[in-house]
Structure formats: structure tokens, C-alpha cells
Amino acid sequence: ASVVLVGSVAVAIGFRSTDATALEWLAAFGLVVLFAVALTWIAVGMGLISPNAEAASNNALPLILLPLLSSAFVPVDGMPSWFQPIAEYQPFTPAIETLRGLLLGTEIGHNGWLALAWCVGLAMLGYFWSAAKFNSDPK
Secondary structure (H helix, E strand, C coil): CHHHHHHHHHHHCCCCCCCCCHHHHHHHHHHHHHHHHHHHHHHHHHHHHCCCHHHHHHHCHHHHHHHHHCCCCCCHHHCCCCCHHHHHCCCHHHHHHHHHHHHHCCCCCCHHHHHHHHHHHHHHHHHHHHHHHHHHCCC
């Protein structure tokens, strides 16, 4: 529901993709949903290790900062050389570059596979971490 809401707002404020086919829109939607599921499982694990609600909200801070450290606002090539590896090798950059490729017609390259690998890897990590933590707590 949140993906549809954000997408609707983007279209309402002027986002247009003149080159994207219906299949590319579907792939973009699927990637965003998969990415949201992956981050949700990581957030569940963070919530389970937190002693209270305030700590749980603070534990998610690195997830909130990661898009700012990616290619979302500045191309990786335009960043200082010492910072480029940080921006390039984190989960948000391949996902953002794949979405740009699908919806704006830019080159995707290997970013599509990297984005899928990050999504599946983070989802599995978050799921197994959350399940282990949930099952280890006394009921």
C-alpha cells in the first residue's frame, strides 16, 4: 500500500516516465516491494533486540541515513574519491540505479542483479535473525 501511495504522489507532483514499458513499471514496483520487505525484516530484528520503543526507533537510524549516502542525490562519480566505495557498495545505490534504469531508460548494467542480491540477502538475514531472537526469548 505504501508503494502505491508514494508512486501516486510522485505521479501527482509531476513524475513521468515516457520510455518505460508496462513490464518495466511492474519490475520497478516489484523491486521496491522486495526492498521494503528486506528492510522490514531488518527492522523487525532491530525491534526484537531493543529493550524499549525509544531504543527501537534509534536503532533504525543507520537505515534512514543509508539513502543519503547513496547515489540518490549525487552520482557516485561526482563524490570524493575516498567516499565513492562507501556509496557504491551499499544496498541503496544498486536499487536506485536499477529503478532509474527501468523508469528513466538509463543503463542498468550489473545493478539489477546487485539490487536483487541485496534484497534477498537482507531479507534472509533479517528473517533468520528475527526468528532466532523471537524463539530464544522466554515466553
